[in-house]
Structure formats: C-alpha cells, structure tokens
Amino acid sequence: MAYSTLAELRGKLKQLTITMQSDATVTANILEADKEIKTDLAGIIDFDLVPADSTDSTFPIFLNTLSKWKTCEICLVYQYSVKRETTQVDDISYYRDKYDDLIQRIRDGFIILELSDGTSIAGSLGGSSTYTNPKKGISPALGTGDYGNFQDDADKEDDEDRG
Numbered sequence: 001m002a003y004s005t006l007a008e009l010r011g012k013l014k015q016l017t018i019t020m021q022s023d024a025t026v027t028a029n030i031l032e033a034d035k036e037i038k039t040d041l042a043g044i045i046d047f048d049l050v051p052a053d054s055t056d057s058t059f060p061i062f063l064n065t066l067s068k069w070k071t072c073e074i075c076l077v078y079q080y081s082v083k084r085e086t087t088q089v090d091d092i093s094y095y096r097d098k099y100d101d102l103i104q105r106i107r108d109g110f111i112i113l114e115l116s117d118g119t120s121i122a123g124s125l126g127g128s129s130t131y132t133n134p135k136k137g138i139s140p141a142l143g144t145g146d147y148g149n150f151q152d153d154a155d156k157e158d159d160e161d162r163g
Contacts, residue, residue: 009026029071
C-alpha cells in the first residue's frame with residue numbers, strides 16, 4: 001500500500017494525463033516517494049507503527065501530504081526533465097520546496113508525531129534534538145545553535161577540574 005493515491009496525484013496534477021504517464025508509472029512514483037519519505041525521516045518516525053495505507057482512518061495527514069508533494073515532484077521530473085520547460089521547472093521547485101519545508105518542520109519538532117487515535121509514532125530520534133521546555137533562566141552551556149546543549153553538574157565539575 002502507499003501513503004498517497006493515484007487519484008490524489010491526478011487531482012493535483014491535472015495536466016499530467018494518462019497518455020503522458022500511465023497509472024502504473026504514477027503508482028511506481030508514489031512508491032518511490034514513500035521510500036524517500038522513510039529515508040528522510042528514518043529514526044524520527046517509527047514506520048513500523050504507521051498504518052501501511054493512507055486510507056486507514058488513523059493515518060497521519062502529514063505523511064499523506066509529504067507523499068503527494070514528493071510524488072508530484074517525481075512525476076514532473078520524470079515527464080519534463082529532458083525538456084527543461086520553464087513552467088514545469090517552477091512546478092518541480094514548488095513541490096520540492098513544500099516537501100522540504102514540511103520535512104524540516106517535522107525534524108524541528110513542530111509536527112506532533114502521532115496517529116489520529118493518539119498513538120505515538122516517534123522514533124528513537126523523534127524530539128531528541130530540540131529543547132521545548134528548558135528550566136527558566138538557564139541558557140544552554142554550549143549556546144543555542146546546532147550544537148547547543150545543557151551541561152549537568154558532573155560536566156561542570158569536570159570542566160572545573162581541568163581549569
């Protein structure tokens with residue numbers, strides 16, 4: 001099964017007719033898009049907990065959205081990559097940018113990683129890279145950038161011993 005459907009793709013890209021890309025090709029592109037999603041979110045989401053089919057009532061809508069956008073991108077690249085038509089390149093960029101933005105929001109912890117029934121699908125890395133509730137008035141010892149982190153008392157004592 002897949003994270004999006006053939007009908008959803010045909011609805012989004014009305015210009016991509018069956019004569020341009022067969023249903024079998026589009027279906028293969030959907031499966032390719034789903035593989036990319038799993039790769040991009042490996043460790044962040046436990047895909048063993050995600051229903052295999054987007055028609056499941058508990059399926060996370062953000063995964064369906066990612067699949068639609070990535071499938072649109074792949075189908076447009078498949079159809080127009082040789083011709084390099086300006087309008088289609090803009091469409092490819094549009095879907096790629098939307099996909100990349102949503103992936104980043106998931107990685108940054110802004111998307112709740114759970115099914116509609118409340119089951120958490122967070123993987124081993126899900127939520128571990130952001131601090132959403134630090135102690136008031138305490139700043140990360142290593143700054144707030146990519147390597148920002150809090151130091152515990154043992155780390156502070158170790159620093160003092162070296163100084």
